[in-house]
Structure formats: C-alpha cells, structure tokens
Amino acid sequence: MDSKMFCFQCEQTAGCTGCKGSAGVCGKKSDTANLQDELTGALIGLARAAKESAAPADSTYRTIIDGLFTTVTNVNFDDEAIRAMTDRAHSEKKKLVPACCACGLSCGSDSDFDVKELWDANEDIRSLKSLILFGLRGMAAYASHARVLGYHDDEVDRFFCDGLSAIGEELGMEQLLPVVMKVGEINLKCMGLLDKANTGTYGTPVPVKVPLKVEKGPFIVITGHDLKDLKLLLEQTSGKGINIYTHGEMLPAHAYPELKKYPQLKGNFGTAWQNQQKEFDGIPAPILYTTNCLMPPKASYFDRVFTTGEVSFPGAVHIDEDKDFTPVIEKALELGGYADDRQFTGINGGQEVTTGFGRETVLSNAGAIVDAVKDGKISHFFLVAGCDGAKPGRNYYTEFVKQTPKDSIVLTLACGKYRFNDLDLGTVAGLPRILDMGQCNDAYGAIQVAVALAGAFGCGVNDLPLSFVLSWYEQKAVCILLTLLHLGIQNILLGPSLPAFLSPNVLNFLVENYHIGPISTPEADLKKLLGAKA
Numbered sequence: 001m002d003s004k005m006f007c008f009q010c011e012q013t014a015g016c017t018g019c020k021g022s023a024g025v026c027g028k029k030s031d032t033a034n035l036q037d038e039l040t041g042a043l044i045g046l047a048r049a050a051k052e053s054a055a056p057a058d059s060t061y062r063t064i065i066d067g068l069f070t071t072v073t074n075v076n077f078d079d080e081a082i083r084a085m086t087d088r089a090h091s092e093k094k095k096l097v098p099a100c101c102a103c104g105l106s107c108g109s110d111s112d113f114d115v116k117e118l119w120d121a122n123e124d125i126r127s128l129k130s131l132i133l134f135g136l137r138g139m140a141a142y143a144s145h146a147r148v149l150g151y152h153d154d155e156v157d158r159f160f161c162d163g164l165s166a167i168g169e170e171l172g173m174e175q176l177l178p179v180v181m182k183v184g185e186i187n188l189k190c191m192g193l194l195d196k197a198n199t200g201t202y203g204t205p206v207p208v209k210v211p212l213k214v215e216k217g218p219f220i221v222i223t224g225h226d227l228k229d230l231k232l233l234l235e236q237t238s239g240k241g242i243n244i245y246t247h248g249e250m251l252p253a254h255a256y257p258e259l260k261k262y263p264q265l266k267g268n269f270g271t272a273w274q275n276q277q278k279e280f281d282g283i284p285a286p287i288l289y290t291t292n293c294l295m296p297p298k299a300s301y302f303d304r305v306f307t308t309g310e311v312s313f314p315g316a317v318h319i320d321e322d323k324d325f326t327p328v329i330e331k332a333l334e335l336g337g338y339a340d341d342r343q344f345t346g347i348n349g350g351q352e353v354t355t356g357f358g359r360e361t362v363l364s365n366a367g368a369i370v371d372a373v374k375d376g377k378i379s380h381f382f383l384v385a386g387c388d389g390a391k392p393g394r395n396y397y398t399e400f401v402k403q404t405p406k407d408s409i410v411l412t413l414a415c416g417k418y419r420f421n422d423l424d425l426g427t428v429a430g431l432p433r434i435l436d437m438g439q440c441n442d443a444y445g446a447i448q449v450a451v452a453l454a455g456a457f458g459c460g461v462n463d464l465p466l467s468f469v470l471s472w473y474e475q476k477a478v479c480i481l482l483t484l485l486h487l488g489i490q491n492i493l494l495g496p497s498l499p500a501f502l503s504p505n506v507l508n509f510l511v512e513n514y515h516i517g518p519i520s521t522p523e524a525d526l527k528k529l530l531g532a533k534a
C-alpha cells in the first residue's frame with residue numbers, strides 16, 4: 001500500500017473503502033494515522049511479550065488498554081500524545097522481556113508488528129483481523145471506564161493480549177473466525193464488568209426527565225462517556241455558582257443517584273456528536289471532552305475546549321491524571337454563560353428528553369410487560385440503538401421510530417437516540433414507548449432484558465417479538481455487534497452502510513449464519529420485521 005495513510009475503521013471512511021489521502025474524513029492527519037499504526041504495532045509487540053510472561057504486571061494491561069483506546073475514532077489527534085503512548089508500550093515491554101529488548105537478533109517473537117502488513121494482507125484475512133483489532137479497540141474503552149472505578153477482570157485483561165497477538169500471526173480464516181467470535185464473548189463480560197462498576201459506584205439508574213434548557217449564568221458542558229470525570233467535576237464545582245450540562249453520551253448520567261444528587265447538574269446541551277461544530281460555535285462556556293467523539297474544534301470555540309484522559313487535540317488544554325479541573329472552572333467563570341435562560345430543543349423540536357430505563361428498571365416491570373404482551377397490549381419490541389453520525393441517510397432511524405406501531409416499545413441506547421429521543425410517542429401498558437437504556441455499553445442491559453423476557457416466555461431470544469435495528473459509527477459498535485453475534489442473535493439490520501472492512505466472503509459468512517443485513521427503507525424494514533415475527 002503506497003498511500004499516505006490507510007484507515008477504514010469507522011462508518012464515514014472515504015468512499016466507503018478507506019481514508020488514504022493527507023487526512024481522514026474525521027480530520028485525522030496522515031502523520032497521526034501513521035503514528036497510530038505504529039502505536040498499534042508496539043501494542044502487538046507488548047501483547048506478544050505479555051503472553052510469554054508468567055504474570056504480566058497490571059501496568060502492562062493498563063498500557064495495552066489505554067493504547068487501544070487512544071486509537072478509537074475521534075479520541076486523539078495529538079501526535080505528541082500518541083508518540084508518548086508508543087514509548088510507554090516500549091518501556092513496558094522492556095520491563096517484561098529485558099533480554100529480548102537488548103537482543104540484536106530479530107527472532108520476531110516480541111517484535112513490534114508492522115501494521116502495513118495487515119492493510120496489505122489478503123482481503124479476507126484483513127477483514128477478520130480488522131474485526132478483531134477494531135473490536136478490541138472498542139472493548140478497551142469499556143475496560144478503561146471500569147478500571148478507573150477500580151474494576152477489572154483477569155480474563156478480559158488476558159484476552160487483549162491473545163487477540164492482539166493473533167493479529168500479528170500468520171493465521172487462516174478458520175483460525176481467525178473463532179478469535180473474532182471470542183472478542184464478542186469477552187466483550188459481553190467486559191460490558192457486564194462496566195455495568196457492575198457503574199451501578200456499584202453511582203447506584204441503579206432511575207427514569208428521569210432531562211431539560212434541554214440552559215439556565216443563565218456560568219456553565220460547563222461535559223461530553224464523552226466517563227462518569228468518574230463527571231463526578232469529580234461535580235465535586236469541584238459544588239457551591240461555585242456554575243451549572244453543569246451533559247452532552248452526547250453523557251446524557252444517561254442524569255439517571256444515576258450518586259450523580260443526579262448534585263443540584264448543579266441541570267440538564268443536557270446539544271444533540272449528537274456530529275453537530276458539535278455548529279452547536280459549540282460561540283458558546284459562552286467551556287466544553288470538557290472525557291472520551292470521543294472529538295471533532296477538530298473551530299476557531300470560534302477552540303479556547304473553550306478542554307480534554308482529559310485519552311482524548312487530546314494539539315493546542316487544546318489537557319487536564320492530566322490529577323483531574324484538577326480548575327482551568328475549566330476558571331474559564332466558565334470568565335465566560336459567564338448566557339445572560340438569560342435559553343431553551344434549546346432536540347432535532348424534532350422537543351424541549352426535554354427522558355433517560356434512565358436501565359436493566360433494573362425495565363426488569364422490575366417484567367411481569368407487567370409479559371402480561372401486556374400476552375394480553376396483546378404490546379405487539380413488538382424494537383432495539384433501535386447505536387451511534388449517530390454525519391452521513392446522510394441517518395434520518396432513517398427517526399422515520400423508522402416514528403412509524404413503529406403504536407402498541408410497540410422502542411428500546412434505545414448510545415447516541416443514535418438523538419435522532420428520536422425528543423419525540424413524544426406516548427405510552428403503552430403504562431410505559432413510555434421510547435425507553436432510553438443508557439450509553440452504548442448499556443447494550444449489556446438490553447441483552448439481559450432480552451434474555452429475561454425469553455426466559456419468561458419459555459423461548460429463545462430470536463423467537464421473541466423483538467427486532468434489532470442498529471446504527472454504527474466507531475469501534476465500540478464493532479465489539480457490541482460481535483457480542484450480539486456471539487449470542488446467536490439473528491436478523492440484525494445494520495446501517496446506515498455496512499463496514500468497509502467486511503470483505504465479500506466475510507459478509508457472506510455473516511449473512512448465511514446470522515442473516516445480518518443492511519437497512520433499506522423504514523416502510524420496507526418494518527414490513528419485513530413485523531411479518532417475520534407475526
């Protein structure tokens with residue numbers, strides 16, 4: 001491959017084939033993309049060394065997880081930060097296998113991997129190895145969030161090494177397919193770990209209405225997925241006359257008792273990530289990015305952008321591991337916020353949204369839900385979930401939800417819900433028709449609900465009146481998709497376009513074994529899904 005860069009890990013990849021020029025569609029420059037490849041190669045080298053080690057230190061796993069998270073789409077645009085992460089991987093490897101690092105002979109057993117070999121490989125091998133790599137990148141985000149709350153799991157940690165090592169080995173399709181499925185299996189465990197970490201730390205989410213109004217006075221917008229960063233920000237702003245507004249995937253934070261108890265956590269600002277350059281333009285407040293999705297900031301708000309954790313952008317102020325948010329707080333006080341209350345709306349004009357229908361809340365209504373299905377009051381469940389994105393065609397999800405039968409329930413999670421979460425679709429059997437279950441990792445909760453309903457009806461999940469209509473953008477969606485496949489979920493509709501990294505043969509495998517398919521039109525898909533489960 002002789003292009004300036006190669007990256008096809010997200011849904012908006014150039015020409016639906018791959019970003020190859022001076023910069024990716026996301027704004028990632030070719031130098032940055034190549035440094036990310038170098039980092040990935042170093043992490044594979046570290047994973048190889050860790051596999052040989054009897055007991056790798058926790059810092060080895062932490063480095064692998066942080067390094068993978070750094071390469072997720074819209075996380076890190078900062079060459080210096082990526083170089084530092086590669087150096088960290090090398091010094092971690094030196095601790096594990098000092099003799100190998102000093103050895104002048106290259107037997108290859110612990111060497112860094114040249115990721116160009118992956119991009120140049122046979123298309124089916126490249127496809128399967130990409131599924132493993134991108135799935136691991138997504139899973140690393142979840143493992144990282146669980147770790148900052150003090151939760152980790154040996155099997156999850158070890159699998160990062162197994163999976164990365166497989167990418168560097170000469171393996172055929174038959175050997176790689178089980179590894180792909182194993183990513184899904186381990187990711188289920190990882191999402192379960194994060195569910196335990198979040199609910200164990202912040203309590204069980206409760207349904208809550210979240211205003212889209214910004215009150216007058218200083219405020220901070222916090223975006224991304226890291227609930228611990230939000231908690232620390234809430235602690236540090238207490239009594240300072242500064243209000244906090246969630247953005248994007250931080251919205252479900254309002255439902256956690258240990259977060260919602262802070263009176264300055266007022267509401268939600270803006271819609272999904274791809275609208276940030278418009279919505280943050282001229283905002284009289286700082287924005288704190290705790291994870292993706294960061295888009296290259298416009299000059300009009302560049303001085304208000306703060307990053308922390310794995311997120312970084314050259315020139316933007318980065319809050320380091322001590323998590324002292326004083327610069328963000330000072331900026332909020334300096335900017336002062338709006339002079340009067342401002343009412344904002346969702347994309348459909350709604351003035352508030354609802355969240356907090358996590359697994360416990362839905363399951364506490366399981367008896368009533370089962371009765372309502374048996375009595376014919378609920379005809380169908382749809383899981384309309386996943387990422388939002390900038391490409392045209394995503395209004396499919398708005399139209400799909402609007403057209404779902406009035407006696408059906410729409411379960412949702414992740415930021416794709418901003419396409420419809422401000423719609424008032426009324427109630428069915430005493431429940432709102434749209435139930436927001438949380439962030440993308442709360443797919444774990446949706447799976448638990450599906451399994452519990454199947455148990456109550458004495459059938460399999462695929463026999464339930466339940467359809468999966470997913471939207472994907474970045475690598476967390478990849479590991480969730482692999483988890484659903486690992487569980488044997490059939491007939492998933494995926495959009496707005498299929499991943500560029502699925503080769504025709506790999507796609508055929510998924511179609512033949514799981515009947516996965518692309519979305520078409522809301523009308524045709526609803527007819528198909530309702531007909532199939534009638």
Ligand code: SF4
Pocket residue numbers: 007008009010011012013014018019023024025026027028033073074
């Ligand atoms: Fe292109 Fe997506 Fe890679 Fe960015 S992350 S370079 S948009 S494929």
